[in-house]
Amino acid sequence: MGMTMTQKILAAHAGLERVEAGQLIEANLDLVLGNDITSPVAIKEFAKTGVTEVFDKAKVALVPDHFTPNKDIKAAEQCKCLREFANQMAIENYFEIGEMGIEHCLIPEKGLAVPGDLIIGADSHTCTYGALGAFSTGIGSTDMAAGMATGKCWFKVPSAIKFVLKGKPQGWVSGKDVILHIIGMIGVDGALYKSMEFVGEGLRHLSMDNRFTMANMAIEAGAKNGIFMVDELTLEYVKAHSTKPYTVYTPDEDAEYDAVYEIDLSSLKPTVSFPHLPDNTRTIDEVGDVAIDQVVIGSCTNGRIEDLRVAAKILNGRKVKKGVRVIVFPGTQKIYLDALKEGLIAQMVEAGAVVSTPTCGPCLGGHMGILAKGERAIATTNRNFVGRMGHTESEVYLASPAVAAASALTGKITDPDTIMKNA
Amino acid sequence: MKAKGRVFRYKDNVDTDVIIPARYLNTSDPKELAAHCMEDIDTEFVKKVKEGDIIVAGRNFGCGSSREHAPIAIKASGVSCVIASTFARIFYRNAINIGLPILECEQAVKGIENGDEVEIDFDSGIIRNLTKGTTFKAQPFPEFMKKIMASDGLVNYIKGKM
Numbered sequence: 050m051g052m053t054m055t056q057k058i059l060a061a062h063a064g065l066e067r068v069e070a071g072q073l074i075e076a077n078l079d080l081v082l083g084n085d086i087t088s089p090v091a092i093k094e095f096a097k098t099g100v101t102e103v104f105d106k107a108k109v110a111l112v113p114d115h116f117t118p119n120k121d122i123k124a125a126e127q128c129k130c131l132r133e134f135a136n137q138m139a140i141e142n143y144f145e146i147g148e149m150g151i152e153h154c155l156i157p158e159k160g161l162a163v164p165g166d167l168i169i170g171a172d173s174h175t176c177t178y179g180a181l182g183a184f185s186t187g188i189g190s191t192d193m194a195a196g197m198a199t200g201k202c203w204f205k206v207p208s209a210i211k212f213v214l215k216g217k218p219q220g221w222v223s224g225k226d227v228i229l230h231i232i233g234m235i236g237v238d239g240a241l242y243k244s245m246e247f248v249g250e251g252l253r254h255l256s257m258d259n260r261f262t263m264a265n266m267a268i269e270a271g272a273k274n275g276i277f278m279v280d281e282l283t284l285e286y287v288k289a290h291s292t293k294p295y296t297v298y299t300p301d302e303d304a305e306y307d308a309v310y311e312i313d314l315s316s317l318k319p320t321v322s323f324p325h326l327p328d329n330t331r332t333i334d335e336v337g338d339v340a341i342d343q344v345v346i347g348s349c350t351n352g353r354i355e356d357l358r359v360a361a362k363i364l365n366g367r368k369v370k371k372g373v374r375v376i377v378f379p380g381t382q383k384i385y386l387d388a389l390k391e392g393l394i395a396q397m398v399e400a401g402a403v404v405s406t407p408t409c410g411p412c413l414g415g416h417m418g419i420l421a422k423g424e425r426a427i428a429t430t431n432r433n434f435v436g437r438m439g440h441t442e443s444e445v446y447l448a449s450p451a452v453a454a455a456s457a458l459t460g461k462i463t464d465p466d467t468i469m470k471n472a
Numbered sequence: 473m474k475a476k477g478r479v480f481r482y483k484d485n486v487d488t489d490v491i492i493p494a495r496y497l498n499t500s501d502p503k504e505l506a507a508h509c510m511e512d513i514d515t516e517f518v519k520k521v522k523e524g525d526i527i528v529a530g531r532n533f534g535c536g537s538s539r540e541h542a543p544i545a546i547k548a549s550g551v552s553c554v555i556a557s558t559f560a561r562i563f564y565r566n567a568i569n570i571g572l573p574i575l576e577c578e579q580a581v582k583g584i585e586n587g588d589e590v591e592i593d594f595d596s597g598i599i600r601n602l603t604k605g606t607t608f609k610a611q612p613f614p615e616f617m618k619k620i621m622a623s624d625g626l627v628n629y630i631k632g633k634m
Contacts, residue, residue, distance in 0.1 A: 090500045090540055094627045116498060123498035173538040173562055189540035189566035191626050237485055238532040242561050271532060273561055326485060413494040413537070432536060434489045436512040 051301020053209040054276050055244040058184040058298055062167040070208035070305075078108065079183075080161055081196040082170030084152055084409075085113040089130045090190035091171055095197055103138045104200030110142035110161055111135050112152040115409045120416040150381025150407045153177040153265060153349035158381055160291025164279045165298055169193070169202050174349050174431065176267045180260035181287065182279035182297060187268060207273045209244035210235070211306040214251030216315035221465040223359070224259030225351060225429065225449035228266045229320040231312070233330030241271035243307060246300065248278045251314045257286045258355040265350045266431050269327040321427075321462060322447035325435045333452065333464045343426040344369075344457040345438075346450055347378025347405075348412045351429035354384050354391075356450040361393035363454035363465055369401030370460035376411070376418045377404045402457070414438050420445075427456045473594040473618065475552035475573065476602075477524035480510075480517060481586035484530035488542040488563065491534065497541055502548035509545040523550040526592070528584045530556065534563025543567040553592055555599065555610070557581045568617060571625040575599070577610035594618065 052060065052067060060068040062076035081103075083091055088111055103109050111131050116124035135143035142161060149155065153174050156162050164182035168175065173187035188202065196202050212231065232239070245267045247260075255263070260277050267275025277283070279297045287295060318332040346352075346360045357379060369375050377397055379385035385407065388394050394404055411418030412430040420426055420439030425446065428438065433445035446462060455465040490513040492505055499505065510517035527546065533556035534542060543566050546554065553573040567574045573594060580599045584590060588603040597612035613621065623629035 086494075086497045086539065086541075090544075093500070097627045098631060121498060127498060127500075171538055171540075173536065175538075187538040187562050189538050189562060189569060191540060191569035192565060194627060195630065237535060238558065238560070241532065241558060268536075268562075271535060271560060413489070415494055415497075432487075432489070434487045434536060436493055437489050441512045 050305055051303040053244060053304045054182070054246055054298050054300045055184050055209060055274060056206055058165055058167055059204060059206055068206045070206055072206045073203060074206060075201050075203050076167055078169055078196050078200050078202055079166040080108050080110060080168040081193060082110045082152060082156065082168065082172065082175060083193050084115050084172055085117060085124070085128050085131055086115045087171035087190045087193060089127045091193040091197065092130060092134045094191050094194035098194065098198045100198040103140065103197045106139050107141045108200070109140050109197055110156060111140055112144050112149055112155060114149060114151050114407065115413065116415050117408055118146055118406065148382060150384070151349045151352055151409060154352055154380025154384065157181060157261065158290060158383055160293060163287050163291050163293045163295035164283060165296030169196050173268045174265050176272065176274050177261055177265040177349060179264035179267065179274050179276040180257060182277060182283055184274055184276065186274045207242055207244045208307050209246050210240055211246045211248060211309045213309065213311045214247060214249040214314055215311060216251050216313045217254040218314045218317060221319050221449070221451040222317050223449045223451065224255055224262040226317055226320045227314060228263040229322055229327070229330050229447065230317050232266065232270045232328050233320065235270055237269060237326050237328045238271040240267065243272055245270065245272045245275040247275065252278060252280060253282070254314060256355060257282055258353040261353060262350055269431060319449060319452050319464060321452060322433055324433050324444040324446065327431070327433060327447060336462045339446065339462040340425065340460060341373065341427050341456055341462065342424040343418060343420065344373060344375040344453050345411055345418060345426055345428035345430060346453050347380065348409070348430040349380065350431045351450050352378050352380030352384065354387050356429065357384065357388045357393050360450045360454040361396040363451060363468060364400035364402060364457065365396040367400055367458050369457050373457055373460050375402035375457045377402050378410055379404070379407055381407055411438050427453050427462055429453050473621065474592065475524060475526065476591040477522065477526045477552055479526050479528050479584055479586060479588045479590050480514070480521070481584065482513065482527065482529040485532045485535055486513065486529050487536035488534055488539050489536055491542040492539065492545040497539060500541060502544050505541050505545035506548035509549045518549065521549050521551065524552045525550060526590050527551055527554045528581055529554070530581060531558045533559050535560035538562045540566045540570060543570050543572045547572040555580050568620060569626040571621050571623070573621055575610040577608055580608035580610065583608060
């Protein structure tokens with residue numbers, strides 16, 4: 050019996066000829082990642098091990114992105130802990146304010162994730178780098194500490210679900226709509242402990258930014274990782290961003306899958322997740338009348354340049370509905386600058402949006418856009434749990450940048466087509 | 473190794489945002505975190521929880537964020553074990569790594585209600601509902617996991633081995 054893409058990467062990093070689902074292995078790590086929330090706990094645990102140096106200064110990345118720029122004294126102390134550890138250990142990939150970004154937008158941009166890599170990160174959305182054909186997964190702070198100390202992590206080899214993508218997305222349908230559709234179909238634990246493997250001719254119609262969005266939300270179906278077949282688009286991206294050696298793994302023809310789904314991208318519609326779980330999806334024509342108070346465009350899910358281009362295209366020359374707050378979070382400094390140079394920032398600000406420096410901010414209810422009791426937001430983020438963006442009686446609706454921007458103009462959840470078809 | 477306590481019963485998909493809301497993640501102090509444990513799903517939890525009490529929940533417990541603060545908050549609040557039908561995978565790893573006992577047992581979840589008195593024997597995997605007089609069997613911990621629990625977490629366990 051053959052192996053899936055994930056199984057091949059795990060086998061190669063464990064020094065094994067082959068592995069099978071359920072097997073426990075210890076594998077070598079290409080990158081260990083942490084942020085300002087999870088790293089302070091990891092640093093404390095690292096100190097307890099008695100190890101005095103990280104396993105490889107080039108293979109640890111620390112990104113203060115959650116409560117930054119420091120939102121309060123306690124957050125400042127946590128960032129200080131991160132900074133001091135990075136200095137003390139001479140960590141090569143520590144990104145200070147001014148050079149940082151939201152970690153999962155930043156790491157690929159800096160060329161730190163390439164096809165075939167095995168990456169762990171103390172952040173659940175570490176699965177984002179599966180878009181590049183890497184195995185990457187979220188772990189906790191203790192695993193991060195052990196990873197920094199030893200360069201290794203134990204894994205239970207996952208089985209997989211295969212998603213065969215066909216056709217071309219129509220109209221405003223983006224990677225976000227595809228992944229929300231999939232999560233709605235299989236549920237928030239539909240891929241629990243498993244890999245989600247994305248293959249098929251439809252892939253060529255999904256840009257890298259769209260693939261990052263999709264891999265990012267694999268965790269929202271409970272998956273261990275999401276991984277895309279590497280193609281020309283992937284290699285173009287890798288060559289433009291990285292000088293690291295890479296390995297392309299393809300699944301064996303006789304690899305075993307727990308389930309195979311065929312998805313016709315041309316049949317999908319813009320999709321929205323209603324509170325309070327990402328699998329509570331409705332297509333845009335089923336949404337009904339949902340008034341909103343706030344619009345959040347950005348995050349590790351949808352803070353990339355294509356996301357901002359789509360939002361700006363819809364906002365350009367129009368005005369945000371009076372009474373609606375629109376907050377835009379570019380994913381990294383580079384994305385911010387590119388958006389400035391392309392005129393996108395001006396277009397969005399003129400429409401009445403505010404633009405923030407990169408931060409996770411309100412996505413996890415941290416800062417920069419917290420909701421009051423009874424308020425509703427439409428957000429391009431990844432979770433709509435109870436209290437996720439603020440008060441326990443506030444609500445978050447998840448959507449694409451196009452739907453979020455269209456909704457900003459009307460003050461209710463809106464199909465971008467109704468704004469743009471006569472434009 | 474045994475545990476005994478009163479049950480706090482929750483439903484499916486209890487996420488780490490309700491176990492410990494992000495607004496409290498500007499600290500990693502277990503006591504401070506415990507003071508807000510389960511706050512967004514059950515404001516009574518912190519007031520009522522006693523040393524040894526047990527959380528019982530449905531599917532996909534601990535889904536969402538990778539924050540280790542979630543099992544840390546539960547453990548520091550005095551909870552001796554979480555029993556669920558299934559756990560989200562990062563929470564599962566984190567709980568073991570910090571030495572919070574967790575058991576997957578769908579039958580027990582179906583047969584235990586809020587407020588029941590429950591006793592767990594981790595060596596045999598036997599879960600007894602003392603209130604209802606019923607017994608369930610979960611997979612007992614493998615030896616290495618028992619040692620991690622006894623060492624109060626993975627790091628101490630590794631240190632003990634080195």
